[in-house]
Amino acid sequence: MKALNLKPVIVTHSNKLDNAYELVDDFPYEHNGQVRWVPKFFQYDGASIPILAYHIVGTPFNPRYMKAALVHDWLYHTHEIERAAADALFYSMLCESGVGDTKAKLMRFAVELFGKWYWHNDDADQAYKKELKELIRQDGRNPCVYGL
Template sequence: MLKQPKLFPNAIVNKYELTWDFEIVTEGVDIVVPKYFRYDGASIPAPAWQATFTPFHPDVMMPALVHDWLYYNHQVEIELVDDIFYRLLRDNGVDNLRANLMWGAVKAAGRFFWENDKEDLDYLEKLYRLVRNRENKDRYQFPQAIIDRVENTGGS
């Protein structure tokens, strides 16, 4: 099993929050998920839980964290993001059948969630404001539009 993120359940928003930066290199991509990033585990519909996992199963939490962050920041193309998800599932101990089921699901449905909507952009802006003064902020790979949006408003 790979290194796992340090998470805190946030009952107010019904999500987990990263308490430390999470860094991983996979498929040749250096990924750094920033502290304070919130996500809702793996997006697995209830009917699929018997065949795969529940959204907060330890085997899928880290791959889902990385996948969600990459869907927000678009650091790499969607096809590679989904392949990274598969690789992290396998490297984290998920068997081939379940990893393929989950990979197939994100390949089929992910394109509907790839583009950031207003809520996503507002969240990215809020998150960037929290971490923008950190030494390694460039490693988070925030979209340039978010950086410009914050820095061109005086940062407040």
């Protein structure tokens, strides 16, 4: 699996939390034998872990969670695949990254239980996707390649 090339974001987009990272290079991932891409410029805020669960699960930017959280956040923005498939891919990527089965199952259960509130793209998410499309176009690439 390819390494993530990220940079911290000083001023995050309004649909993000205070702490976020931005992709410096496109990131490939595989789903059902097909390679897909998360585009350069995409910002994400790590794994959505409540502060009270840090002692059980870890922090949002645990290196073992970063790739799975990136792809999961991307799929929740683009809806390229069904939500259940995105949650299953999240679990699979956690396991591939060395997260123990019990912890990975707990994290999958959490996204299955609470993800419904994040699946719907609100106005801030739509504005972010529009801005991201423009950044991709300005970079000489086609947003359709990324499901935008």
